[in-house]
Amino acid sequence: MLADLAISTVKALVVLMTVLSLSAALLWVERKGSALIQDRIGANRANIFGGLLPFNLGLVNTLVADPIKMFTKEDVVPVSADKVLHFLAPCLAVFPVIVTFAAIPLGDVLVIGDRTINLQVADLNVGILYVLAMSSLGVYGVVLAGWASNSRWALLGGIRGSAQMISYEIAMGLALIGAVMAFGTLDLQAIARAQGETIAGVIPAWGILYQPLAFLIFLIAGIAETKRVPFDLPEGESELTSGFFTEYSGSKQAAFMLGDFAEIIVVSGLATTLFLGAWQVPFLARDGWHFPGGISLAMPHLAVVVLQLVSFVVKVLILSSFQILVRWSLPRYRYDQLMNLGWKSLLPLALLNVMVTGTIIVLLGRS
Amino acid sequence: MGTVAFALLAFLVLASALTVVLHPNPVKSALALVLTLFLLAVTFVLLEAHMIAALQVLVYAGAIMVLFLFVIMLLNLQTEDPEAGGPARTGLRVAAWVGGVALAAQLVRLALGRGAVAPAPTSPGFGGAEAVARSLYTDFLFPFELTSLLLLVAVIGAVILAQRRVR
Amino acid sequence: MLDQYIGVLLTFGLGAVIVVAMVSGSMLLGERRRRQYEVMGEIFECGNPSTGPARGRFSVQFYLVAILFIVFDVEVVFMYPWALVFRALGVPGLIEMGIFIAVLGIGLGYVWKRGALEWN
Numbered sequence A: 001m002l003a004d005l006a007i008s009t010v011k012a013l014v015v016l017m018t019v020l021s022l023s024a025a026l027l028w029v030e031r032k033g034s035a036l037i038q039d040r041i042g043a044n045r046a047n048i049f050g051g052l053l054p055f056n057l058g059l060v061n062t063l064v065a066d067p068i069k070m071f072t073k074e075d076v077v078p079v080s081a082d083k084v085l086h087f088l089a090p091c092l093a094v095f096p097v098i099v100t101f102a103a104i105p106l107g108d109v110l111v112i113g114d115r116t117i118n119l120q121v122a123d124l125n126v127g128i129l130y131v132l133a134m135s136s137l138g139v140y141g142v143v144l145a146g147w148a149s150n151s152r153w154a155l156l157g158g159i160r161g162s163a164q165m166i167s168y169e170i171a172m173g174l175a176l177i178g179a180v181m182a183f184g185t186l187d188l189q190a191i192a193r194a195q196g197e198t199i200a201g202v203i204p205a206w207g208i209l210y211q212p213l214a215f216l217i218f219l220i221a222g223i224a225e226t227k228r229v230p231f232d233l234p235e236g237e238s239e240l241t242s243g244f245f246t247e248y249s250g251s252k253q254a255a256f257m258l259g260d261f262a263e264i265i266v267v268s269g270l271a272t273t274l275f276l277g278a279w280q281v282p283f284l285a286r287d288g289w290h291f292p293g294g295i296s297l298a299m300p301h302l303a304v305v306v307l308q309l310v311s312f313v314v315k316v317l318i319l320s321s322f323q324i325l326v327r328w329s330l331p332r333y334r335y336d337q338l339m340n341l342g343w344k345s346l347l348p349l350a351l352l353n354v355m356v357t358g359t360i361i362v363l364l365g366r367s
Numbered sequence B: 001m002g003t004v005a006f007a008l009l010a011f012l013v014l015a016s017a018l019t020v021v022l023h024p025n026p027v028k029s030a031l032a033l034v035l036t037l038f039l040l041a042v043t044f045v046l047l048e049a050h051m052i053a054a055l056q057v058l059v060y061a062g063a064i065m066v067l068f069l070f071v072i073m074l075l076n077l078q079t080e081d082p083e084a085g086g087p088a089r090t091g092l093r094v095a096a097w098v099g100g101v102a103l104a105a106q107l108v109r110l111a112l113g114r115g116a117v118a119p120a121p122t123s124p125g126f127g128g129a130e131a132v133a134r135s136l137y138t139d140f141l142f143p144f145e146l147t148s149l150l151l152l153v154a155v156i157g158a159v160i161l162a163q164r165r166v167r
Numbered sequence C: 001m002l003d004q005y006i007g008v009l010l011t012f013g014l015g016a017v018i019v020v021a022m023v024s025g026s027m028l029l030g031e032r033r034r035r036q037y038e039v040m041g042e043i044f045e046c047g048n049p050s051t052g053p054a055r056g057r058f059s060v061q062f063y064l065v066a067i068l069f070i071v072f073d074v075e076v077v078f079m080y081p082w083a084l085v086f087r088a089l090g091v092p093g094l095i096e097m098g099i100f101i102a103v104l105g106i107g108l109g110y111v112w113k114r115g116a117l118e119w120n
Helices: A002-037 A059-072 A083-103 A127-137 A139-148 A152-183 A188-194 A212-225 A250-275 A301-327 A335-364 B002-022 B026-046 B050-074 B086-114 B129-136 B141-163 C004-029 C061-113
Strands: A109-112 A115-118 A288-290 A296-298
Touching: A002 A083, A002 A115, A002 A250, A002 A301, A002 C004, A059 A250, A059 C004, A083 A127, A083 A139, A083 A250, A083 B026, A083 C004, A109 A301, A127 A139, A127 A152, A127 A188, A127 A250, A127 B050, A127 C061, A139 A152, A139 A250, A139 B026, A139 B050, A152 A188, A152 A212, A152 A250, A152 A335, A152 B050, A152 C061, A188 A250, A212 A250, A212 A301, A212 A335, A250 A301, A250 C004, A335 C061, B002 B026, B026 B050, B050 B129, B050 C061, B129 C061, B141 C061
Parallel strands: none
Antiparallel strands: A109 A115, A288 A296
16 A cells, blocks of 8 residues: 555656656757757857856756746736735646646556556546646636736736637547547557557557547647647737736746646647557567567567657657747737637537547447 | 545535635635635545546536636626625625525534445446446437537527627 | 546645745745835836726627637537447437537537627
8 A cells, every 4th residue: 555655656756757857858949949940059058157167068058047047036026916816827827737647658567576557647547538627727827827917918818818728628629539439448548558559460550540630630729729839829929028927027937938848748748648659669569579470579578668668758759849840930820810720620620520430430330 | 544535625625615705806716616616526536426527627617617717807806895885785794604504504414314324336437437428328318419409509698698799 | 446546646746846836936036125116016018107907898709708618618528428439329329429519510600600709
């Protein structure tokens, strides 16, 4: 009992740390990636302790200096703002996002002695619903931030932002129904395991092959949820300064940024789990490789586990990088275009996907 | 162990529910309601109704309360002034408190009168999405279809109400 | 199944600690001025003094979006259990869900035609 508790705690810690460090990694990717796209060098030096450090590690200095800067900035709260809500908003923005990862499987199982540890914090039988529930709670951080600042601009950004988020949540939910129909379960680990099969013995049975449209809709809706360009009107960088988090400084602002990156990770993580085979490496099973044509290669258990973990992280990073790429390539959507896309295009498309999938599966009489 | 967990949970639920009713600031009141609903979902989990728990958070705490907050903010509802209202207000307050305490006392009496009831044994899939689905789409099919009509009416009603000003 | 939620609880607890620590970070570590300049407490408006109450009236459009969101969220919520058992339900199940979606599709169409989805 106590051992189980300890294991769960370790898992929870690992997962939370993973999300946070991946977010930090994404910050680096964003800085350097955007610099690459824009044909410049990007941040590559930081002055720590007035030159005390004899060497300049380039961007690493920045990655250390930035958080330090964020945390030591003065916390400016507008006089007319509500202090409690002003504090609560960034908390509510970040918390649901990082907590979502509790249901996402990072790997298969780790066998230590006679213990089989599932590499997932919580294997819920309603896994997908848990994830959706947590992301629907993410709206509160945004709308509260706008309200708490007691500033017209922030409030407008906040309401717009939350209206955008809820509009796309429906499309996201509907897209995932397609995946649920294909796999027949809400349990994320079960879905991950199901993608270890192969179609016709050769092609790995990843979700994207069953539900390509759902994958697309989910990704687009997910990017809209994270309020990143091309859907970043609530931030409105050129119009409303920082939109709904204009009045935030220091670590509260850092919290919103972190929430932003963490949400990218979560969207990527979910898309990976449902459509890109989660932690599966093609042709790799628990005991080793099983290539088509009958060739088998045994692998030590630990190597399999590591490979699968790496596979998951790599896939998540690829999707996240793609989102960052999109950010620096596309112009921003106007607000009405944004809402139109969500309600008039993605929603009907997702519904269509569900009906078509349903019809095909029922008429074919098999999975 | 389970009793301790439930007692703690019950205390939290009551605390946040009281905050909803007693706090003068409408936004904080609404947030307390979100917390209450979320804690109720936790209670559902303790009762092994996982599906309903997830739905509670997803729909009630995640959608309906968002609407509440929107309305509060759009209408710019002010923090209550405890002074205003006069004697009628005080009378109402007294009545509310008396009524509330009386109701609570009655509920407690009923609960204690029944005595402790052991939870009924549940089948393994109980409360999961599949079990709910199976009964929903077979036994409760007609209410399900009726729900769609209900939702349609809600949509039409909302649009008409909202557009009255514009036209 | 219930024991899985311990993991969720732990994640909640640890997550809450991390988040609160982060957000209060600059409140504790940041410099505090001896005297707050009055200007600093004001709201950012590119230098213009703040005019009027911050929370004026806003478009009813947002209210409509919220209501529509609830309706369609409920629809999605009904579709999830169906997605789990539709194979067993066969063609009748397909038709039943089809009716459900159609009715709500009428709702969406009505909203669309009425122009409630415009502007925002």
